[in-house]
Amino acid sequence: xxxxxxxxxGRRFFVEQPLALGVALVGLYxxxxxxxxxxxxxxxxxxxxxxxxxxLMRGLIIGLAGIGLSMTYSILNFANFAHGDYITTGxxxxxAASYLLAGLGDADAGSLLLVGSxxxxxxxxxxxxxxxxxxxxxxxxxxxxxxxxxxxxxxxRFVYKPIRDESGITLLITSIGVxxxxxxxxxxxxxxxxxxxxxxxxxxxxxxxFVDGYVRINAHDVTLLVVSAALMLGVHLLLQRTKLxxxxxxxxxxxxxxxxxxxxxxxxxxxxxxxxxxxxxxAGYMFVLWKGTIGFNDGWLLLLLIFAAxxxxxxxxxxxxxxxxxxxGMTASLSIVWIPSEFGRAAxxxxxxxxxxxxxxxxxxxxxTA
Amino acid sequence: MAxxxxxxxxAGYGDLQILTDVDMDVAEEEYVTIVGPNGAGKxxxxxSVFGLTTHMGGTVTFAGEDITAAQPEGVIHxxxxxxxxxxxxxxxxxxxxxxxxxxYILDEMPEAALRxxxxxxxxxxxxKDQKAGTMSGGQQQMLxxxxxxxLDPDLLLLDEPSAGLAPDLVDEMFDKVDEINEAxxxxxxxxxxxxxxxxxxxxxxxxxxxxxxxVDSGTALLNDQEVRQEFLGG
Numbered sequence: 001x002x003x004x005x006x007x008x009x010g011r012r013f014f015v016e017q018p019l020a021l022g023v024a025l026v027g028l029y030x031x032x033x034x035x036x037x038x039x040x041x042x043x044x045x046x047x048x049x050x051x052x053x054x055x056l057m058r059g060l061i062i063g064l065a066g067i068g069l070s071m072t073y074s075i076l077n078f079a080n081f082a083h084g085d086y087i088t089t090g091x092x093x094x095x096a097a098s099y100l101l102a103g104l105g106d107a108d109a110g111s112l113l114l115v116g117s118x119x120x121x122x123x124x125x126x127x128x129x130x131x132x133x134x135x136x137x138x139x140x141x142x143x144x145x146x147x148x149x150x151x152x153x154x155x156x157r158f159v160y161k162p163i164r165d166e167s168g169i170t171l172l173i174t175s176i177g178v179x180x181x182x183x184x185x186x187x188x189x190x191x192x193x194x195x196x197x198x199x200x201x202x203x204x205x206x207x208x209x210f211v212d213g214y215v216r217i218n219a220h221d222v223t224l225l226v227v228s229a230a231l232m233l234g235v236h237l238l239l240q241r242t243k244l245x246x247x248x249x250x251x252x253x254x255x256x257x258x259x260x261x262x263x264x265x266x267x268x269x270x271x272x273x274x275x276x277x278x279x280x281x282x283a284g285y286m287f288v289l290w291k292g293t294i295g296f297n298d299g300w301l302l303l304l305l306i307f308a309a310x311x312x313x314x315x316x317x318x319x320x321x322x323x324x325x326x327x328x329g330m331t332a333s334l335s336i337v338w339i340p341s342e343f344g345r346a347a348x349x350x351x352x353x354x355x356x357x358x359x360x361x362x363x364x365x366x367x368x369t370a
Numbered sequence: 371m372a373x374x375x376x377x378x379x380x381a382g383y384g385d386l387q388i389l390t391d392v393d394m395d396v397a398e399e400e401y402v403t404i405v406g407p408n409g410a411g412k413x414x415x416x417x418s419v420f421g422l423t424t425h426m427g428g429t430v431t432f433a434g435e436d437i438t439a440a441q442p443e444g445v446i447h448x449x450x451x452x453x454x455x456x457x458x459x460x461x462x463x464x465x466x467x468x469x470x471x472x473x474y475i476l477d478e479m480p481e482a483a484l485r486x487x488x489x490x491x492x493x494x495x496x497x498k499d500q501k502a503g504t505m506s507g508g509q510q511q512m513l514x515x516x517x518x519x520x521l522d523p524d525l526l527l528l529d530e531p532s533a534g535l536a537p538d539l540v541d542e543m544f545d546k547v548d549e550i551n552e553a554x555x556x557x558x559x560x561x562x563x564x565x566x567x568x569x570x571x572x573x574x575x576x577x578x579x580x581x582x583x584x585v586d587s588g589t590a591l592l593n594d595q596e597v598r599q600e601f602l603g604g
Contacts, residue, residue, distance in 0.1 A: 243470070243474070246463065246467050246470060246471060247471065247474060249460070249462060249463055249467075250460045250463055250467075250471050252462075253460045253461055253462045253463065254457055254460055254461070256454075256457070257454070257457060257458065257459075257460065258460075258471075259442050259443070260420060260422070260442045260446075260452050260454065261446075261471050261472060261474060261517065262442070262443055262446040262447075262474050262475040262521075263471065263474050264443060
């Protein structure tokens with residue numbers, strides 16, 4: 001192989017792959033910046049570990065909430081923009097139950113059910129938390145799921161079902177309308193102020209020594225990890241092992257064939273809303289439990305990240321939603337190493353665009369699983 | 371009385387009428403093929419029997435029951451199986467899961483029927499854990515038939531089972547259809563490969579422009595001068 005051929009190949013690479021080249025250069029710079037920071041002690045190894053842990057937690061929430069979105073997308077073929085507000089519904093529904101159980105007797109039921117609207121009661125004062133009031137948290141999680149299932153079924157029955165045969169764009173715009181209506185209904189009932197929900201300070205925290213510092217992991221981190229892992233495993237088993245799960249995959253694969261095979265498609269759609277809605281509600285509850293605050297915009301703000309995760313993972317695949325969620329969450333958190341934290345979300349979207357440029361179908365492309 | 375009786379059927383899609391006054395009979399355990407030029411409405415007849423078209427007139431009776439414009443779910447329960455021409459397997463599901471979906475309407479997986487399908491198509495048992503979408507066209511066709519056989523139907527509707535198959539597989543496929551028919555399942559088949567289909571079937575219908583043109587035994591149609599010239603390419 002002559003010099004000229006090597007030169008020509010190199011030249012071709014520069015001309016045809018400017019993007020890959022740019023990414024490689026930026027990647028090299030970032031690696032150098034990180035390495036230099038770690039060596040000079042500007043960045044601590046334990047900081048990196050803390051940010052990664054924080055990113056994993058965010059990723060789990062995004063992934064868990066993304067499963068529901070991905071499921072309804074693959075079975076009903078439309079992107080439900082009201083999904084973010086289903087998350088908020090779960091958060092408020094579940095927290096109302098937690099407040100009521102944790103604070104009954106200490107405060108009037110009305111204020112508790114409205115999750116301390118108008119600063120009437122505070123979750124911190126009620127001792128809401130997995131260790132201080134485990135029953136209230138477990139019940140809250142359950143109610144969050146049930147409330148969101150009920151909402152999802154209700155909206156499907158009265159809004160989406162009548163227009164299911166219209167084009168995807170009709171459904172999409174309608175779902176945006178549903179999103180706004182739902183959000184302001186939540187504001188109307190629960191108020192618009194962002195407030196604290198948990199007695200975060202009263203939950204035990206473990207400080208793990210990591211190289212040059214400590215990584216702090218609190219009880220709500222562990223709760224989130226356990227609950228998400230359990231639910232994700234549950235969904236996996238449902239889809240792979242049960243007849244309903246297989247029918248859901250079959251319908252996502254080929255709806256016409258599902259119908260002529262005798263699969264009751266309407267019933268599968270309903271089950272999809274039930275399972276997807278339940279997961280979404282629990283995700284919303286876990287989100288506000290973990291971050292310790294609640295606001296009417298929580299789900300909406302999370303929705304874009306969820307879309308990013310679901311698209312990144314390969315829309316329609318639940319494994320993609322989980323993987324995409326973790327990538328997006330980690331990116332948003334770890335970007336602090338290089339850029340100010342306010343740009344974390346922007347970094348997450350930049351990484352999404354970048355990955356899609358190289359793998360347009362998403363990480364788990366072609367594996368539509370639900 | 372025939373197992374399937376189609377009488378003066380008018381059907382199409384939306385406002386577009388494809389079939390006009392189509393009559394068709396399939397007796398129990400009979401093997402019937404529909405041949406005719408492209409766009410003659412052959413597939414539409416099958417879809418209409420299965421309740422997948424817009425009904426515009428006439429009746430469809432199966433085993434003495436009126437199933438005109440019935441829903442597919444209802445038709446399956448009565449003993450009709452249908453293998454569409456394209457996209458006839460769940461690509462993302464394994465072979466065995468595809469067969470399981472074929473028996474979805476039953477409360478339990480019919481082990482005997484599964485055994486029978488595997489005995490008929492040994493390749494499916496060999497590949498039972500493989501994703502259906504990764505199999506060859508011929509194997510997918512076998513799987514689609516296997517799926518339809520899971521409920522042991524009295525009548526199997528096959529839409530161009532040989533389409534897209536390599537020539538050596540076409541014969542094998544026709545052999546399989548013969549076997550299924552010999553085991554007691556009536557067949558109504560649409561085939562592009564008209565001569566071979568007429569050679570093998572009991573009776574054939576020639577359809578053109580959505581109307582009946584000729585009905586006779588397969589051999590008689592093969593020997594009919596007019597049918598040969600107009601529809602079988604001489």
